[in-house]
Amino acid sequence: MNVLEKIVTSVNNFSKSERKVADVILANPQTTIHSSIAALAKMADVSEPTVNRFCRRLDTKGFPDFKLHLAQSLANGTPYVNRHVEEEDGPEAYTAKIFESTMAALDTARQRVDIPMINRAVDVLTQAKKISFFGLGASASVAHDAQNKFFRFNVPVVCFDDIVMQRMSAINSAEGDVVVCISHTGRTKNLCDIAAIARENDATVIGITAYDSPLAKECTLVLSLDVPEDTDMYMPMASRVAQLVLIDILATGFTLRRGSKFRENLKKVKDSLRGSRFEKKDFAS
Amino acid sequence: MNVLEKIVTSVNNFSKSERKVADVILANPQTTIHSSIAALAKMADVSEPTVNRFCRRLDTKGFPDFKLHLAQSLANGTPYVNRHVEEEDGPEAYTAKIFESTMAALDTARQRVDIPMINRAVDVLTQAKKISFFGLGASASVAHDAQNKFFRFNVPVVCFDDIVMQRMSAINSAEGDVVVCISHTGRTKNLCDIAAIARENDATVIGITAYDSPLAKECTLVLSLDVPEDTDMYMPMASRVAQLVLIDILATGFTLRRGSKFRENLKKVKDSLRGSRFEKKDFAS
DNA sequence: GAAGATCTTGTAATTAAATTACAGTTTGCG
DNA sequence: CGCAAACTGTAATTTAATTACAAGATCTTC
Numbered sequence A, B: 001m002n003v004l005e006k007i008v009t010s011v012n013n014f015s016k017s018e019r020k021v022a023d024v025i026l027a028n029p030q031t032t033i034h035s036s037i038a039a040l041a042k043m044a045d046v047s048e049p050t051v052n053r054f055c056r057r058l059d060t061k062g063f064p065d066f067k068l069h070l071a072q073s074l075a076n077g078t079p080y081v082n083r084h085v086e087e088e089d090g091p092e093a094y095t096a097k098i099f100e101s102t103m104a105a106l107d108t109a110r111q112r113v114d115i116p117m118i119n120r121a122v123d124v125l126t127q128a129k130k131i132s133f134f135g136l137g138a139s140a141s142v143a144h145d146a147q148n149k150f151f152r153f154n155v156p157v158v159c160f161d162d163i164v165m166q167r168m169s170a171i172n173s174a175e176g177d178v179v180v181c182i183s184h185t186g187r188t189k190n191l192c193d194i195a196a197i198a199r200e201n202d203a204t205v206i207g208i209t210a211y212d213s214p215l216a217k218e219c220t221l222v223l224s225l226d227v228p229e230d231t232d233m234y235m236p237m238a239s240r241v242a243q244l245v246l247i248d249i250l251a252t253g254f255t256l257r258r259g260s261k262f263r264e265n266l267k268k269v270k271d272s273l274r275g276s277r278f279e280k281k282d283f284a285s
Numbered sequence C: 001g002a003a004g005a006t007c008t009t010g011t012a013a014t015t016a017a018a019t020t021a022c023a024g025t026t027t028g029c030g
Numbered sequence D: 001c002g003c004a005a006a007c008t009g010t011a012a013t014t015t016a017a018t019t020a021c022a023a024g025a026t027c028t029t030c
Helices: A003-013 A016-027 A037-044 A048-057 A063-080 A091-112 A115-126 A138-151 A163-171 A189-200 A214-218 A238-258 A260-272 A280-284 B003-009 B016-027 B037-044 B048-057 B063-080 B091-112 B115-126 B138-151 B163-171 B189-200 B214-218 B238-258 B260-272 B280-284
Strands: A130-135 A157-160 A177-182 A204-208 A221-223 B130-135 B157-160 B177-182 B204-208 B221-223
Touching: A003 A016, A003 A063, A016 A037, A016 A048, A037 A048, A048 A063, A063 B063, A091 A238, A091 B091, A091 B115, A091 B238, A115 A204, A115 A221, A115 A238, A115 B091, A130 A138, A130 A163, A130 A189, A138 A157, A138 A177, A138 A238, A138 B138, A157 A163, A163 A189, A177 A189, A189 A204, A189 A214, A204 A214, A204 A238, A238 B091, A238 B238, B003 B016, B003 B063, B016 B037, B016 B048, B037 B048, B048 B063, B091 B238, B115 B204, B115 B221, B115 B238, B130 B138, B130 B163, B130 B189, B138 B157, B138 B177, B138 B238, B157 B163, B163 B189, B177 B189, B189 B204, B189 B214, B204 B214, B204 B238
Parallel strands: A130 A157, A130 A177, A177 A204, A204 A221, B130 B157, B130 B177, B177 B204, B204 B221
Antiparallel strands: none
16 A cells, blocks of 8 residues: 555554654655655654654654555655646646546555456356447447447347337346446436346346446446546546446456457457558558 | 656666565565565665665655565556466456456556547537437447437437448438448448438537548547457457547537536436436435 | 553664765776 | 877775664653
């Protein structure tokens, strides 16, 4: 774990003097890494050995080692903060902020994602007779993307962003079919219904949605992402990117599971597109 | 600049002994940050002052300061490397790799993105009479997503993933209309045609595509992302995520440009969805 | 509520690490 | 070939960090 986070979480285990040290470090982390133990001790108004003990308590070898860890946390943490776009931001500012907060979201997603669950989802998908991707609104494009990916695997895959079609498809599903329902909040009533119907018809339902949501309750298997979304803008941004990456992961797991022979198929699909494209050499000449 | 990169680039300015030091550090950077100057000097088979001089040459205050910089470079670099998925990777491995390489791609995209061009694109979009998003294959889902976003702004927006519809729409476009063509490679013939047709009909054409591609040539304005794509898998993954983030940026720029009054509209759109959802409180009870 | 025990904190001594000063050696150039 | 500049190492010095120990605070138990 990040040293900075560690300081914050274990603030209760500190003694009075150690807390003084923690406060000073948290207030000026950048200064800390360029200070000597004496300077820091003075700033925190404690003795040098106290600072040293503080470092040891955080499982570092001593002050120099602590500074190293702190420097790494700082390097990692700085570009990852979830910064909000402000009214007066110029193009540089909001561009940087959106990139950074998306990256931050992916980072948290990476840390929180349930890998055994991904593995189970891949299991289920590889054995599916038919795969259906359902999403509404912003999640519809994620469903489309998933269809596009899995279509290349030469497995029966469908995708609907229309409630009626989704409903019909769900009713017609059978054992061995896999239905993937995508919704960030997991509170879209229609999609919950679809999941329930699919399950009643013995399909396996994978939910890419918030853990503990109504939709999650209807699913056989839930892949939760738990990305902190910037709700100020009223648009799902980072969450949907995380969903796409999750689709990438499932697709990758799928190909790996199917083995190398199967992957030749992918190349065939790609080659088949060639006719509709300008070749690189054509264009260069 | 990153210290590690700095070592690599300035390797020619080093003396013989200093190069020995550089080699050892580059070979075991992680070990270096936990070594004393004496240990490192021994490893490189040079004297301690030589190591110190080496550090100074890299614009650091001395060995401890150098270690700090190195630690930061390492922290920044490690999660950002573009790691390829291997045949024998398990779920943890490929999940981590895909997250990391996606983040790495976003990072390069962030660095390379042309901000004045984004600003011009936002200009054009805010003044558009009608906005059309066109994409084919994997880029179609990006176009859908863009439609979903801009639709909330209460501006006329359409999206087609069908060549015929795209063509008709392009033919019917007029001055003041904006057509956004999305393609990672920029070599899809059909889409190039669409761009050309739209331009002939006085529409402004924004290309979200590779700089220097056939499609780019047909556009009024090109937003290039230049994300290094892992072509081994034959699937656009990171590039498409970067495209989505770019859409987010354009949408954000759009709302900011329109001002706060306009943003109340967004809230209205969001509130209108409420009826179709389970409320949080409903579910909790 | 007081005595013992434990935990916390600081002072001073020690040790370890890094830096500087200086001198010997090598290398390049006229 | 010889001078000068740059490179490198040894040894001394300085600086920083750690340890050992003792004094003080806090907590427990009778």
